[in-house]
Amino acid sequence: MSRSRISSKYWSQSKAGTGGVAMIFRLRAIFSALLVSVLLLACATSPTGRNQLLIISEEQAIASSRLAYQEMLEPYAKEGKLDNDPQLKARVEWIAERLIAQAIRMRPETSSWEWSIKIIDDPETVNAWAMAGGKMALYTGLVEQVKPTDDELAQVLGHEISHALAKHSAEKMSMAMMTRLGVIAVGAASDRPALTMAGAALAAKLALELPNSRTAESEADRIGIELAAKAGYDPRAAVSLWQKMAKVGGDNPPEFLSTHPAPQSRQQTLSDLAQEMMPYYRDKSPRPIYPLKP
Numbered sequence: 143m144s145r146s147r148i149s150s151k152y153w154s155q156s157k158a159g160t161g162g163v164a165m166i167f168r169l170r171a172i173f174s175a176l177l178v179s180v181l182l183l184a185c186a187t188s189p190t191g192r193n194q195l196l197i198i199s200e201e202q203a204i205a206s207s208r209l210a211y212q213e214m215l216e217p218y219a220k221e222g223k224l225d226n227d228p229q230l231k232a233r234v235e236w237i238a239e240r241l242i243a244q245a246i247r248m249r250p251e252t253s254s255w256e257w258s259i260k261i262i263d264d265p266e267t268v269n270a271w272a273m274a275g276g277k278m279a280l281y282t283g284l285v286e287q288v289k290p291t292d293d294e295l296a297q298v299l300g301h302e303i304s305h306a307l308a309k310h311s312a313e314k315m316s317m318a319m320m321t322r323l324g325v326i327a328v329g330a331a332s333d334r335p336a337l338t339m340a341g342a343a344l345a346a347k348l349a350l351e352l353p354n355s356r357t358a359e360s361e362a363d364r365i366g367i368e369l370a371a372k373a374g375y376d377p378r379a380a381v382s383l384w385q386k387m388a389k390v391g392g393d394n395p396p397e398f399l400s401t402h403p404a405p406q407s408r409q410q411t412l413s414d415l416a417q418e419m420m421p422y423y424r425d426k427s428p429r430p431i432y433p434l435k436p
Contacts, residue, residue, distance in 0.1 A: 200274060203312035207273035208256070215260055215279070223263035227282070231261055234280055235434050237296050238303075240373035242276070243430040245303050248369070252276065252307065257434060259299075268390060272302035274311035288386045293370075293379035300366035300373075307365060310358045360411070367415045371422035374429045378420075380412045 218224050225231050238259050246253045257276035267281040268288060280298070284290070290298065305311070363380070371377040 198312050198315040200309050200312050203309070203315055204255070204275035206315070207275050207277055207311055211258075211273055211277040215262075218260075218262050218264075225261050226263050227261065230282070230285060233292070234259060234261060234295070234299070237292060237373075237375075238278070238299050239431045239434055240375075240429055241296060241300050241303055241369050242432040242434070244369045244372045245276075245307055246432060247372075247430075248365075249307055253432075255306075257432065259434070268387070270298050270302050272306045274306055274309070276303070276306050278302055278306075287390050288383070290383060290386065291379065293376040294383040294386070296370040296373065296375035297366060297377075297380045297383045300370040300375075301362050302366075303369060304362040304365035305358070308358065308361050310362070313358065363412065364415055367412070367419050368422065371419035372425075372429075374423070377416040377423055378413075380416055381409060384409060384412055 215224060238257075242257050255276040257278075259278040259280065262279050262281045264281045265283045265286050267283040270278070270280045270284060272278040278299070284298065285295075288294075367377045367380050370379070
């Protein structure tokens, strides 16, 4: 091979290498700037005192959840699978109204939320969920298969309300946005806006699909048992509910339990929490009610 050809090849590789190094430094600078901005602006604290990283504000999460709630319920409404059992609807709302009243006592600003709960007619699904802003749903499968008492149903609803109170939706969306930031940085460094758009799509998808962390589930356990006890429901029902749920699931736990702490420790933890909350349950003070809108 001639010297000129070798020199030409070396020169072209050197140019590519220099460009690659420049892109790496550019990427690092962009990502570092984004990360610093996030850390400066996104500090928050949950009702239990846990530090949270929220780059999506609770207000943004509530607005997004309001739209998502409508979209998720629309197919069931079209199929006639919403609120078909008036007796069950009345029972669930009766319990929820007492829990929500306690939630508002814990976080008074949530009195402005558009609290809502829908019963989804799906006998195969043993689950319940809540979104930011107090948008909730309960599947008939949980009631039909688990057969919870009112005290146990209060634990289910209290747990889900607690996810909303503790800003867990905003926390999940923020986690998705952290993934998005990395993709945005790559897109900016490479001058390819399509990558940035892909990051936005990924963040939106992850915000809907990410399960709650076990830390968040443990936090919701604690807050939920407290809400239920203060609303007049026996906190010891958290243990019996967990036992029923585990029995229904067998080797495949219901979705409601899928991200909860390990079963070998959870029963003891719930039992300890129940004993801690018993004074609230035994308190004879009047229990307020928050009337849900029809």
